[in-house]
Amino acid sequence: xxxxxxxxxxxxxxxxxxxxxxxxxxxxxxxxxxxxxxxxxxxxxxxxxxxxxxxxxxxxxxxxxxxxxxxxxxxxxxxxxxxxxxxxxxxxxxxxxxxxxxxxxxxxxxxxxxxxxxxxxxxxxxxxxxxxxxxxxxxxxxxxxxxxxxxxxxxxxxxxxxxxxxxxxxxxxxxxxxxxxxxxxxxxxxxxxxxxxxxxxxxxxxxxxxxxxxxxxxxxxxxxxxxxxxxxxxxxxxxxxxxxxxxxxxxxxxxxxxxxxxxxxxxxxxxxxxxxxxxxxxxxxxxxxxxxxxxxxxxxxxxxxxxxxxxxxxxxxxxxxxxxxxxxxxxxxxxxxxxxxxxxxxxxxxxxxxxxxxxxxxxxxxxxxxxxxxxxxxxxxxxxxxxxxxxxxxxxxxxxxxxxxxxxxxxx
Amino acid sequence: xxxxxxxxxxxxxxxxxxxxxxxxxxxxxxxxxxxxxxxxxxxxxxxxxxxxxxxxxxxxxxxxxxxxxxxxxxxxxxxxxxxxxxxxxxxxxxxxxxxxxxxxxxxxxxxxxxxxxxxxxxxxxxxxxxxxxxxxxxxxxxxxxxxxxxxxxxxxxxxxxxxxxxxxxxxxxxxxxxxxxxxxxxxxxxxxxxxxxxxxxxxxxxxxxxxxxxxxxxxxxxxxxxxxxxxxxxxxxxxxxxxxxxxxxxxxxxxxxxxxxxxxxxxxxxxxxxxxxxxxxxxxxxxxxxxxxxxxxxxxxxxxxxxxxxxxxxxxxxxxxxxxxxxxxxxxxxxxxxxxxxxxxxxxxxxxxxxxxxxxxxxxxxxxxxxxxxxxxxxxxxxxxxxxxxxxxxxxxxxxxxxxxxxxxxxx
Numbered sequence: 001x002x003x004x005x006x007x008x009x010x011x012x013x014x015x016x017x018x019x020x021x022x023x024x025x026x027x028x029x030x031x032x033x034x035x036x037x038x039x040x041x042x043x044x045x046x047x048x049x050x051x052x053x054x055x056x057x058x059x060x061x062x063x064x065x066x067x068x069x070x071x072x073x074x075x076x077x078x079x080x081x082x083x084x085x086x087x088x089x090x091x092x093x094x095x096x097x098x099x100x101x102x103x104x105x106x107x108x109x110x111x112x113x114x115x116x117x118x119x120x121x122x123x124x125x126x127x128x129x130x131x132x133x134x135x136x137x138x139x140x141x142x143x144x145x146x147x148x149x150x151x152x153x154x155x156x157x158x159x160x161x162x163x164x165x166x167x168x169x170x171x172x173x174x175x176x177x178x179x180x181x182x183x184x185x186x187x188x189x190x191x192x193x194x195x196x197x198x199x200x201x202x203x204x205x206x207x208x209x210x211x212x213x214x215x216x217x218x219x220x221x222x223x224x225x226x227x228x229x230x231x232x233x234x235x236x237x238x239x240x241x242x243x244x245x246x247x248x249x250x251x252x253x254x255x256x257x258x259x260x261x262x263x264x265x266x267x268x269x270x271x272x273x274x275x276x277x278x279x280x281x282x283x284x285x286x287x288x289x290x291x292x293x294x295x296x297x298x299x300x301x302x303x304x305x306x307x308x309x310x311x312x313x314x315x316x317x318x319x320x321x322x323x324x325x326x327x328x329x330x331x332x333x334x335x336x337x338x339x340x341x342x343x344x345x346x347x348x349x350x351x352x353x354x355x356x357x358x359x360x361x362x363x364x365x366x367x368x369x370x371x372x373x374x375x376x377x378x379x380x381x382x383x384x385x386x387x388x389x390x391x392x393x394x395x396x397x398x399x400x401x402x403x404x405x406x407x408x409x410x411x412x
Numbered sequence: 413x414x415x416x417x418x419x420x421x422x423x424x425x426x427x428x429x430x431x432x433x434x435x436x437x438x439x440x441x442x443x444x445x446x447x448x449x450x451x452x453x454x455x456x457x458x459x460x461x462x463x464x465x466x467x468x469x470x471x472x473x474x475x476x477x478x479x480x481x482x483x484x485x486x487x488x489x490x491x492x493x494x495x496x497x498x499x500x501x502x503x504x505x506x507x508x509x510x511x512x513x514x515x516x517x518x519x520x521x522x523x524x525x526x527x528x529x530x531x532x533x534x535x536x537x538x539x540x541x542x543x544x545x546x547x548x549x550x551x552x553x554x555x556x557x558x559x560x561x562x563x564x565x566x567x568x569x570x571x572x573x574x575x576x577x578x579x580x581x582x583x584x585x586x587x588x589x590x591x592x593x594x595x596x597x598x599x600x601x602x603x604x605x606x607x608x609x610x611x612x613x614x615x616x617x618x619x620x621x622x623x624x625x626x627x628x629x630x631x632x633x634x635x636x637x638x639x640x641x642x643x644x645x646x647x648x649x650x651x652x653x654x655x656x657x658x659x660x661x662x663x664x665x666x667x668x669x670x671x672x673x674x675x676x677x678x679x680x681x682x683x684x685x686x687x688x689x690x691x692x693x694x695x696x697x698x699x700x701x702x703x704x705x706x707x708x709x710x711x712x713x714x715x716x717x718x719x720x721x722x723x724x725x726x727x728x729x730x731x732x733x734x735x736x737x738x739x740x741x742x743x744x745x746x747x748x749x750x751x752x753x754x755x756x757x758x759x760x761x762x763x764x765x766x767x768x769x770x771x772x773x774x775x776x777x778x779x780x781x782x783x784x785x786x787x788x789x790x791x792x793x794x795x796x797x798x799x800x801x802x803x804x805x806x807x808x809x810x811x812x813x814x815x816x817x818x819x820x821x822x823x824x
Contacts, residue, residue, distance in 0.1 A: 359814070361815075364818075373518050386609060400801055406775030
């Protein structure tokens with residue numbers, strides 16, 4: 001605990017210097033880090049090989065794959081840093097401002113949060129990705145990775161800290177928690193006064209642990225139980241494209257479509273074609289769906305509440321847009337909800353009625369992602385409503401400072 | 413618990429209808445509520461008299477005064493609602509938006525949070541103030557007042573609910589927690605999924621209880637240990653005005669100035685005049701301060717860390733702006749920090765280096781307040797960095813929704 005607190009203090013102190021660093025210096029860090037990753041790739045791969053030798057056998061194939069670095073993956077980490085360096089500086093933007101009747105000039109200016117904690121599992125590429133986004137936005141990156149990747153993460157962080165010093169930033173602007181026990185993770189989540197924000201990059205177990213232990217401000221990545229509603233006025237060819245893309249293009253991700261809702265007047269015409277097009281997808285439907293699609297099996301309430309993350313789709317026939325909206329209100333996780341329609345009326349009604357981070361009209365739910373929507377880089381997707389909602393880019397790693405300039409005004 | 417959950421569900425359901433209500437209907441609620449308060453003032457005063465009869469004897473004079481309503485105070489609650497009604501609608505604003513290369517139109521639009529919980533102590537005027545701000549911003553107001561004011565609060569809420577129904581809003585858009593026990597407060601703070609945001613209006617004990625019990629998203633009002641630094645280039649006459657105003661105009665509030673820092677080159681010239689001007693103020697200073705001001709007593713570390721909320725000022729002589737900034741970094745609560753200087757260099761350096769919700773140049777810390785800074789109304793002052801920082805107005809009671817409109821785009 002003493003060690004963690006010492007480290008936290010050093011990171012907090014470093015955040016003061018980092019907040020004063022120019023964009024040129026912060027970008028020099030990112031570009032220098034990219035070159036260093038390329039130049040010292042062998043060193044990182046060696047550390048990774050040791051991690052794999054020590055922990056690989058105990059991991060699932062998928063987890064082992066996530067832990068494994070290759071020359072190409074290190075190269076892609078370097079490219080990622082260069083891409084972030086090329087983005088505009090989020091700091092210093094005047095968010096708004098005005099003059100008061102008494103002559104006070106008021107403005108709100110974008111400033112860094114200070115120390116951003118990132119807690120993540122396996123993937124060592126998060127180490128450089130997160131550090132890059134944090135430093136670009138003027139924040140210290142305080143990282144806590146998994147025990148299985150600790151050797152690799154330490155090698156990357158040691159490289160990044162050397163680059164920081166080279167460009168004139170404090171060494172502690174990137175730091176890695178040494179103790180990878182669960183107890184240390186809980187203590188990390190409780191570093192009130194040292195972590196200005198803590199963001200998880202991981203599965204439901206990590207999120208649950210944060211809900212239990214975190215006393216510092218957090219931005220939680222939520223689940224994505226996303227719906228597509230095919231309205232009575234939908235272009236059915238378009239609707240087929242949207243559900244195929246939403247469900248099958250990458251079924252394991254949070255913005256995949258999990259439930260298809262169809263207006264009863266189009267159910268007959270749409271569902272058979274859908275079943276044909278989504279051949280490899282298991283279909284779980286309401287009684288009316290099952291009457292139309294022979295291979296569909298009955299859907300339970302739990303199916304409608306489930307983010308399958310797999311080639312399984314739940315289907316329901318509804319008699320009105322209100323029934324669709326009520327279903328979404330009951331089962332949605334507030335991530336991304338889509339409507340396919342050619343009716344301006346129904347499109348607007350859906351957009352205004354549905355409470356989610358993103359609402360899409362005639363577009364695949366798969367677009368709800370920072371890079372796809374134009375944020376340039378993504379630190380995660382928030383399903384909370386405070387601070388950041390939906391895909392989070394550099395701007396979401398900042399806060400605002402009120403700057404008030406007067407000529408000696410006092411309050412009467 | 414069953415009752416609380418039933419009520420929470422009703423409020424959550426009401427929030428869906430409220431989110432669809434036009435600004436005209438929401439304003440009609442505010443104006444109708446103002447008239448109703450005036451028309452039925454006697455009823456509210458009677459309930460208040462009962463609360464006072466039942467609990468008044470057990471309260472301090474200050475607390476009893478906060479609990480007491482008069483015809484003038486009810487009138488001022490009505491005026492407050494009319495002022496909020498006259499503010500621009502915060503909803504529907506397009507925060508930003510752009511077109512993607514694939515033709516997707518992306519925009520972020522301001523929408524209500526949903527259900528805003530307010531937990532507060534004594535003052536029954538918060539009941540109508542908070543309800544007005546919440547409804548204006550399209551949110552249900554879910555209120556939990558103190559047991560001593562419960563009768564008064566219930567009378568006000570019953571009036572507000574009648575007005576809601578009259579203007580076509582769901583009755584449950586304003587609700588009051590019936591059980592005023594501490595256990596019920598803890599359960600209220602744990603209504604995950606029903607409260608989109610919980611804001612306290614109260615003292616340190618309430619904030620501490622929220623830190624312990626709240627599992628819903630919160631925006632906490634923090635302490636205000638505010639500093640004024642009199643720089644070597646300061647206009648000393650102006651500095652005198654600023655410290656007098658900051659310390660004495662209303663010493664009990666969070667934006668009062670608690671510590672005076674003076675550059676050593678001006679200490680002699682400034683401090684005697686200051687001691688003269690702030691006659692009624694107890695001064696606690698560093699050794700150099702005590703050498704200049706005879707009546708000053710030695711300041712402890714704890715004094716520098718204390719928000720006195722009284723006519724006590726701690727004073728420290730520093731040898732550089734960096735020493736002042738370091739002192740602020742060590743003791744500040746991140747509320748409001750001021751510099752008095754005529755140097756552009758030092759002003760900018762201070763503004764950029766100090767990490768606080770508000771930084772002031774040549775203006776009294778007392779200005780850091782929603783109404784003074786032009787927000788029109790204030791729901792509180794946040795010393796956290798996520799979501800809202802500094803004075804919070806209607807906009808801070810909103811979130812954004814991503815709206816993505818396509819022509820059938822799918823992701824490749």
